[in-house]
Amino acid sequence: MRKITAGLFISLDGVVEAPDQWHFPxxxxxxxxxxxEMLGTADTVLFGRRTYESFAGAWPEREAAGGEDAGFAKTLGDQRKIVASSRKLEFTWRNSEQLEGDLVEAVTALKNGPGGDIALSGSISVVRQLLAAGLLDELHLLVHPLAVRKGMRLFDEGDTAIPLRLTSSQAFRTGVLHLVYAPAERADEADYDDAKPHLPQEDQR
Incomplete structure (x- = not known):
């Protein structure tokens, strides 16, 4: 079974929208x-339409320019790129195709099919749906030490909680935290009486 990994730039207050406006420092x-690590080791990249259009508007030109980022641009160009959209799309970036049918059903088929890892970068609506469906194996959050205070948050309103477990963490010199989460079983029911024994106890000496 193929592993699906999503990576997101996120602010301290949970904003994931337009990271190009705040994360480059x-x-x-x-x-x-x-x-x-997140994108370069996958053989397939899954996109929402807006994120794909942002990538397709920049990376082919960077590859053609032959600058210091041309190697990474070529890696992206060589990967299979699948775009989830309700619109009929036309593609000029090589190895690009449109996801057919229902998102969850199509990604489940991809996950169970042959091939290497599948990566997502950005594509918030897709990440939300795959998280809710239990199809993400890893969620990489690059948490920036600032509050953006406006814009779309990663998690929207919903009726069902999504339990996760932290599998690794790393602090960068800039103060960014790289947190990796995986799906978790739902926690048992608990209340204050369950928590009370874990509070600091008064020294009886």
Missing amino acids: YFNDEMGAAVG
């Missing part, structure tokens, strides 16, 4: 390595 070699 924190981008260093540590973050570059984390991004490369």
Whole structure:
């Protein structure tokens, strides 16, 4: 079964929208390595339409320009790119195709099919749906030490909680935290009486 990994730049107050407007001051070699690990090791990248259009509007030109980011641009170009959209799309970036049918059903088929890892970058609506469906194996959050205070948050309103467990954490020199989460079983019911024994106890000496 293929592993599906999503990576997101996120602020301290949970904003994931338009990270190009606030995250670049924190981008260093540590973050570059984390991004490369998330995207560069997959053979398929899954996108929402808006994120795909942002990538397709930048990375082919960077590959053609042959600058210091051309190697990563070529890696993205060579990967299979699948775009989830309700609109009929036309593609100019190589190895791009549109996801057919229901998102959850189609991604479940991809996950159970042949191939290497599947990565997502951004694509908030897709990440939300895959999280709710239990299809994400890893959620990488690059938590920036600032409150953006406006914009779309990662988690929207809903009736069902999504339990996660922390599998690794790393603090970058910039103060960014790289947190990796995996799905978790729902926690048992508990109340204050269950928590009370874990409060600091008065020293009886």
